Amino acid sequence: MDNIRCFALRTAHTLRHWLRSRWTSPGRLALGALAAAAVLGMDTHSSMAYQAFTFLLAAVLISLVAARGFRPRLEAVRALPRFGTAGEPIPYRVRVRNLGAAVLRDISLAERLPDPAPTYKEFRLADAPAGRLHWLDRLAGWSRWRRFVERRPAGGSEGAVLPDLPPGGSAEVSLQLLPPRRGVIRLEAVSASRPDPLGLATAERLVATRASVIVLPRRYPVSRLSLPGGRKYQQGGVALASSVGESMEFSTLRDYKPGDPPRRIHWKSFARTGRLIVKENHDEYFVRHALVLDTFTGPGASEAVFEEAVSVTASFACTVLTQESLLDLLFVGAEAYHFTAGRGLGGAGRMLEILAAVQPCNDKPFEELSRSVAMRYRLVSGCILVLVAWDDARRALTRQLRALGVPLQTFLVRDPASGSALPGSGEGVRVLETGRIAEGLANI
Amino acid sequence: MKTPPLLLGAALLFWGFEAGLLPLVAALGVALEASRFVRWRWDAGLKEFSRISDVCAVLLAALTVYLYVTRPAQAAFINLVRLVPLLVFPVVLAQAFSVRGAVDAAALFATLRRRGAAAGAGSGTFLDVSRPFLALCVLAAAAVNVRTPVFYAGMFLLFSWLLWPLRPRYARSYVWVLLLALAGLLGYAGQAGLHNLQILLEARLPMLVFGSGEMPSDPYLSHTAIGQLGVIKQSGDIMLRVQRPAGGQTPRLLREASYDSYRSGEWRAREAAFSWVPPSAAGEGWAVSGGKSPEKFLIYARFPKGKGLLALPAGARAVSRLPAAEVSLNRLGAVRADGAPGRAVYEVAWDPSSGPSRDSPPGPGDLALPAEEAALVRRIAGELGLGRLPPGKALPALGNYFSRDFQYSLYQAEGGGGVSPVARFLTRTRRGHCEFFGTASVLLLRAAGIPARYAVGYSVQEYSRLQKAFLVRQRHSHAWALAYVDGAWRDVDNTPASWFEEEASRAAAMEPLGDIWSWLVYKFSTLRFELPASGGRRAAWLLAALAAFFVLKGAYRIFKSGLSGRGIAPGAAPEVQGLDSELYAVEKALAGAGLGRRSWEPMRAWARRVGESGAGSTGAAELERLAALHSRLRFDPAGLPAPEREALRAGARDWLLKRRAEKRSQP
Structure with a gap:
């Protein structure tokens, strides 16, 4: 049924585009009158509309020919x-x-x-707008089409x-x-x-x-976020954060132990003593947050919810990156992606560019994201989770992160009209409803 | 972009001139064009335009119903178009005098209005209805159908007037004039050509005029299935319904057409042009033959494209109650109706004892035999001795021949062999359907020197108790012979009586369901014929029922919106938060004492002022507390928790009770 709808709507869309781009306002009026005269003048005995039909047809054809010049x-x-x-x-x-x-x-x-205009596959996946639709609209799928085109x-x-x-x-x-x-x-x-x-x-x-x-993505104003949790030791230190090359603060020298990277061998001491000596630096501690976007919308899920989740993530990205911290953006697309920004590693702009291109992931399980987050939990001081649904896999991720002692802020973006599952009151999840996202974020 | 000055008025006058409504339309035109000279403007919004367009829509619906029940469908449509400018005029006038000069699309389209209402606003799209109105005036003038050159000239002038101010700057005036003149000339030549083409097609291709497969009989040509191999399949579609009065007789055969010339499986009607039948003096019907007509019955039939042959019994005298523009008759007794609605009922007055009486006397063509079968049929007629018998006895002899030696069959197994299908039927297979029996009967009668013709129509046999009528299906279409005996035509049907059972056994399993649907369509479409016959009384009832439906629907919507507005449904929040606050009742009570809240005053400031004034002495501190709760209810995005909401409700009620008690205690 959807392919018939899609074909009919595509035809109507093409016709509409043709009418708008190839005809002036009086031209469209002439075409409308031409169609009406064709119906009314079908029988040349019963009305004079056939005369209007031939005249308008001649005018329209002359215009089309004249326009070719x-x-x-x-x-x-x-x-x-x-x-x-x-x-x-x-x-x-x-x-x-x-x-x-x-x-x-x-x-x-x-x-x-x-x-x-969407392809058939895109149209099939497009979600209908919330609220009650006219039965004819439901049958024709016009609102779905329009919503897709407008987005x-x-x-x-x-x-x-x-x-x-x-x-x-x-x-x-x-x-x-x-x-x-x-x-x-x-x-x-x-x-x-x-x-x-x-x-x-x-x-x-x-x-x-x-x-x-x-x-x-569209951004919402978010007040400064205070995630509990201290600074974390960052291997590689400031170099990672601000520049390329060795510019770390020297601490001491010690004997080489198996496993030490060869680039840390102090060759001058080696020449002097004949033993392998390595240099040690002061440890570096930064605040580093993980911003995790749930891209697993699932089949038939609301596109609006996903778009709002991206907007919420973008809003946090802008807010957190104005603070003196690193921010890791984690999400799963074709594979598990991980981008770091802050302290000279690229600003909010770079992260927004990435968020502008992020797409829903429907061919992998949510556990891909859980694994990607769990691998980095030691590095991060806190974690912001932006979810698009609530189920056992997501509940397990929040519990695991809490169990690992990672301070966590969890946001669930939800369409109030969808009737999707809600987290329990004790699960520490803030629900942001589509259409009232700004209000929800203002209440943080 | 607006229409050029006075153009709309001119379009209205053009329509009024064509429609013969010039005085009325001139007044409307003056009213419309007055908007260019009058400075006063009406600040009409979506609500006002919606009301006007609703009134127009109701009038349009009422006029549509009225025209539909009183006229054939095509005439109803044309009449409706003629009057449409009058019905939409209020919207155009309101636009002309409105501040904005355009109409919110939501006022015209219910879907947009609903969507706009959900968003608390209009559609945001504004339409200028003046140009569509101009086109409507021209189309309405066309529908009036005054066949003079004035229409073309008027339409051309109005179109030029509209386009002149809109021509692009780069286009030189003479180029514009030349192109438009060219369009005018081409259009004029085209309209003459189109009209002539239709006349030519009507004359040359009657099948095109009669059109679809729903029309079983062409008065000039009948292609038979003689010679077709395999099974002949016919549907169970109901073609006619025959209703006889209680105790009346039902005709067994209803003829649509007859033919006089046979060749290679085709029967043709030669020199069978139709001539117009004048309506009776009272204008109620058409007499198709002379003589008494003691019986009457009703036939409900379909007339695709408003035209068709009437199925009539042999002794038909007159046709009445048929809403057709014209009835015509040919020399072979076919009666044609033109300008009828798609479905119509007609009454037939007939004499059951009479034979076919509307057919011309026989001519030499009614004895002609096709070369292919002539020798064979002469031989068989000779063997049967038909030529030697008086005509009155030849007919039963022929009947006996067919009933004794022949069988009914819809299946033909063999073909070819250099023998014509009729010859094969008569000599080898001796099995066939009604067309074989009818054709063979005609040829054998002619061979015996009895003038004969081939007739097609329907056999009436299946009675439906549910519908209280005989149902005539497509598979009941039948063919038989007409023989001229003793100075009169007679129906001669030699098809074995078993044919009806054989046809019925091939009925589709789902046929009863199709019958019910067909019956519902029939009941609905007969309404329009019964309505005018009842002197408008039923039409009034129908309109009243429609009005009642809309009133009930409106009442239901108001009731429904009332329910949601009062917030009775559990958990349902009012659309605007906090409008259900009980403090408004308190405010109203104090307004009565001259302590009303000013339009710019927040509730808490008002409560403080009331407290400070000392006039509303009843619980000033309590009032401030309630105002604080009220403000949270109204403006806190999280709303008011249930206990505090209850506190506000109870507090307001107590406050009002106390105040009432205080007032009572005052002298």
């Missing part, structure tokens, strides 16, 4: 920022130059965005009208991207369009110019 020679260069944030407009400027020999008038410039990184854009361009002349106009969701927007071309002389059809030509912009 539009072949401007343009060059366009975008000044596009590298980053944007989901839900916030990204304004940028485009410089356009007329390479042709004729003056160009009435030209509109717009971004040619990638087609947001694509390249949601929409605002075009601009170019001033008159003489031959060789150039002009700069402001365009705007309106990304509703995190991710990468790859832009291939801008479109220059102009109505035909009758003003019904729109002639469109693409001007190729490639660029991309990373849309970072």
Whole structure:
């Protein structure tokens, strides 16, 4: 059934795009009247609508033919920022130059965005919006489709009208991207369009110019997080944190013991004494937090919940990294990933870039993440867990971390309409409900 | 973008001129265009536009129901389109005088309104309805169908008027004019061509006009299944319902058409053009033949595309109650109806004792034999001695021949052999379906010198107690012969009587379910014919029932919203937090004493002021405590814990009781 829905919706989507991009407002009115006249004028004896039909058909066809004569020679260069944030407009400027020999008038410039229509597989996995849907909507799957399309990184854009361009002349106009969701927007071309002389059809030509912009996750304000737990010994010390090379504070010399790394042998002492002597440094202790994102949404899970979990993780990443600490971001995608930031190892921006690309993981068990976290528990002073569901595997992870003495803050992002499992009151899990995330985080 | 000045008024006048409503429409046009000169504007929001559009929708629904019950479907649709501008005019007028100059899409579409209501706002999309209204006026003018060049000229002018101010700056005026003139010329030539094409198709291809497979009989040509091998399959779809009055007779055969020329499995009607039958003086029906008509019965039939042949018994005299525009008859007794609704009931007045009486007297063609079968049928007719018998005895002799030596079968096993299928039927197989028997009967009668024709129609045999009518299914379609004996035509059906049982045994297992559905459709569609017949009384009842349905639905919605608003459902929070606070009752009580809260005043500040004023002496400190609880209930995102919520409820109640007691004790 879903493939029929997807086909029908894709056809409707293509038709809608065609109507919007290739016809002006009077042109769409003419097409609507043409369709109505075709129905009403089916029998030429019973009404005069067939006359309206033939006239409108002639006008529409003439417009389509006249629109084919539009072949401007343009060059366009975008000044596009590298980053944007989901839900916030990204304004940028485009410089356009007329390479042709004729003056160009009435030209509109717009971004040619990638087609947001989902594939059949994506549509099948897309979740329906919360709340009661009209039965027809449930049957047609329109809300599911619209929700998916609206959540694509390249949601929409605002075009601009170019001033008159003489031959060789150039002009700069402001365009705007309106990304509703995190991710990468790859832009291939801008479109220059102009109505035909009758003003019904729109002639469109693409001007190729490639660029991309990373849309970072939406962030919520989070108050400074105080995770109990002291500093932890960090092998490698400051070098790991701030620079490459040996810049550690010298402590003492001692005899070599099997297992000592050869680079720590003090060759001068060896030359003097004939024994292997190694140098020892002061130990380094930092505050180091683990920020763990649960990517195991499971089949049929709400995409909104996952997106909010990424936003919550991004909010913590920004907040914790303004504190003097290291932050390890852990999640599982194609494999178990681990990124460290803070104290010169890359800032919040780098971590947000990673979060902009994180995808749900549906082909591995949650235990992959548990294992990855357990391997690092000795290094971290505290751990922030952002979960997208609550079950035995997740309960086991929180219990294990507590048993290992790792101070823990656990957040469960949950859709209140889904009726998914809730943790018990004694399990120390804060529940953040979709739609009220900011409120939930403000209460921490 | 707005429409150019006076264009909407001109479109309205154009429609009014075509529809003959000029005075009324001129007033509407003036009202609409007055918005350009009058500065006053109405601050109409979603609520106001929703009300207006709801009223328009109800009027539209009522008009649709009225037109549907009083006219054939196609005529109802055309009439509806004619009047639509009048019905949507209030929305256009409200837009013209509104501050915003556009209509919230949520006011026009129920789904958007519901979604907007859930979000506590409108759709955020505003539509300018003036241009669609312009198109609607033109379509409505087209539906009026005044066949003069005024329509094309008016439509062309209005379209040009709309496009002129919108033409792009780069396009030179003369180019624009030339292109539009070209469109006008092409459109004009196209409309003439389209109309002529339809006329040509109607004349040349009657099958196209009569159309689908639902139409079993073509008055000019009958392709038989003679010569087809294997099993002939026919469905159990109900084609006709025949209702006779109590004690009345039911016709056994209902004929749709007859043919006079046979060749290679095809029967044709030659020179069988239809001629118009004038309606009776009272305008209630059409007389198809002369003579007395002691009996009447009703037939419920389908008329795909509003046209079809009427199934009539041999002694049919007149057809009445048929909501058709035109009835016509050909010389072979086929009666055609045009401009009928898709499903219709008609009453047939007939004389059961009479033979076919609407057919022309026989001509030389009614004795012609096809070359392929001529020698064989002459030989058989000679062997049977049909030519030597008087016609009155030849018919039973022929009947005996078929009933003695032939069997009914829907299966034909063999073919070919250089022999025609009819010859094979008569000499070898001696098994076949009704078309074989009908064709062979006609050919043998002609060979015996008796004028004969081939008739197709239905056999009426299956009575349904549930539906209180005879059901005539597609598999009951039948063929037989007409013989001209003693100066009159007679039905001659030589198909063995076992054919009906044989056909019935092939009924699908799910047929009863299909019958029930078909019956429901029948009951619904007959409503519209019974309604006008009952003098509008039933129509009024139907409209009243519809109105009652909407009222009940509205009441249910109000009741439902009331329930959720009062927060009676356990655990259900009010939409806006804390609006169920009991402190509002206290506030109201004090407002009556001149200590009302000011619009800008927070509840706690008000409680303090009341306390300081000393006027509301009843528990000033208590009031402040309650106000503090109230503020938490209203604005704490975590809400108020149950014990404190209960404390607020009890405190407010006690406060009101104390105040009441104090008031009573005052002199």
